[in-house]
Amino acid sequence: xxxxxxxxxxxxVPEGAIxxxxxxYSDRGSQxxxxxxxxxxxxxELIMFIYSNGDKEDGRFTAQLNxxxxxxxxxxxxxxPSDSATYLCAVxxxxxxxxxxxxxxxxxxxx
Amino acid sequence: SAVIxxxxxxxxxxxxxxxxxxxxxxxxxxxxxxxxxxxxxSLTLIATANQGSEATYESGFVIDKFPISRPNLTFSTLTVxxxxxxxxxIYLCSVVRGGRGTDTQYFGPGTRLTVL
Numbered sequence: 001x002x003x004x005x006x007x008x009x010x011x012x013v014p015e016g017a018i019x020x021x022x023x024x025y026s027d028r029g030s031q032x033x034x035x036x037x038x039x040x041x042x043x044x045e046l047i048m049f050i051y052s053n054g055d056k057e058d059g060r061f062t063a064q065l066n067x068x069x070x071x072x073x074x075x076x077x078x079x080x081p082s083d084s085a086t087y088l089c090a091v092x093x094x095x096x097x098x099x100x101x102x103x104x105x106x107x108x109x110x111x
Numbered sequence: 112s113a114v115i116x117x118x119x120x121x122x123x124x125x126x127x128x129x130x131x132x133x134x135x136x137x138x139x140x141x142x143x144x145x146x147x148x149x150x151x152x153s154l155t156l157i158a159t160a161n162q163g164s165e166a167t168y169e170s171g172f173v174i175d176k177f178p179i180s181r182p183n184l185t186f187s188t189l190t191v192x193x194x195x196x197x198x199x200x201i202y203l204c205s206v207v208r209g210g211r212g213t214d215t216q217y218f219g220p221g222t223r224l225t226v227l
Contacts (some may be wrong), residue, residue, distance in 0.1 A: 034215070043203055043218040044154070088153060090216075097142050097207045098169075098217055101153045 003027060006102035014110050019076040021105050023089030026070065031073045033065055034099065036088040044088055048074065056098050079109040113137060113206050115219035123225045124194055130220045131190045134204035139184035142207040144216070145177070149200045160187040160204075193227045 013019045021035075029032075032051045036044035050056045050063040050072065056073050075084055086106045090099040095109040114137035124130050134143065143160040158179055159167040166179035179213045181187045191198050207214045 010182075025151045032214075033187070043201075043221045046215055046217065049215055090154075097214055097216065098144065098156050098159065099205075 003100050004089055004091055004102040006087075006105045009105040010108060010109045012110055013079050013106055015079060015081060017079050017109075019083065019107055019109070021049060021074040021076075021078045021087050021107065022091075023072045023074075023102055024070055025072070025091050027091070027093050028070065029093045030070075030091040032050075032092045033063070034090040035061075035074045035088060035091075038086045038095060038104070040085075047087075076107075079107075081109045081111050084108045084109060102108075113140070113208050113217040115204065115206060115217060116221070117202075117204060117219040117222050119222060120220065121225075123213040123227065125227055126195055128194055129190055129192045130194065131188050131223075132202055132204075134186045134187045134189070134219055136206050140206040140208065143181065143187045144198060144205045144207075145179065145187070145189045146203045146205060146218075147200045148203065148221070154203065157189070157202075160189075191224065195225075198225045199224055199226045 004025050034049045035047045037047050038044045048063045050065045051068050053065050056063045060077045068090045086104040088104045089102040116135045118133045145157040146154045148154045156169050157172045160179050160181040162181045178190045201223050203221045204219045205216050207216050
């Protein structure tokens with residue numbers, strides 16, 4: 001079983017819709033959870049992090065964490081074509097700072 | 112965040128040769144990491160670059176193949192040795208910075224390596 005799994009995608013949503021990206025993790029010692037956005041040919045860019053159960057909102061982005069279900073998600077409201085990218089879920093375990101990444105979900109927002 | 116630069120940005124190399132990638136950070140950081148991203152894949156951690164001591168390698172990566180130096184708190188190098196086409200990847204360095212409620216990791220622009 002992979003340590004961090006993401007819904008396979010690719011995911012297409014129309015402009016203005018809500019895009020929902022999901023991630024599950026296997027290690028219950030996972031402490032911090034990150035969402036990165038990666039445009040083609042570019043390096044990953046941090047969008048959000050979360051480490052407490054519940055929701056965390058930042059502009060059009062909402063991260064949701066449920067440690068009991070070992071599940072973290074990212075919602076993008078009012079999706080824009082510029083949101084089209086690969087979204088990477090990453091976790092840290094315990095006190096370690098090393099990131100373990102999921103395989104990524106490719107999102108396309110259609111104008 | 113952090114300002115991170117990498118050199119070279121891309122290179123095309125011949126099988127059997129070695130390439131050293133440099134990573135420079137705009138201020139001192141304790142933790143630096145090197146990742147590999149193979150074509151169409153996600154990121155895989157190669158090693159943690161420790162200042163003043165040997166790098167710590169992840170399973171599947173060895174020092175003879177990927178020697179790392181960390182001479183100070185703003186600079187690190189990764190060498191890809193005796194390259195084969197399977198080493199064609201993007202190599203990224205990253206640093207950990209705090210100040211946003213938790214330590215967060217920021218990535219350099221990457222080095223795109225093609226091995227012929």
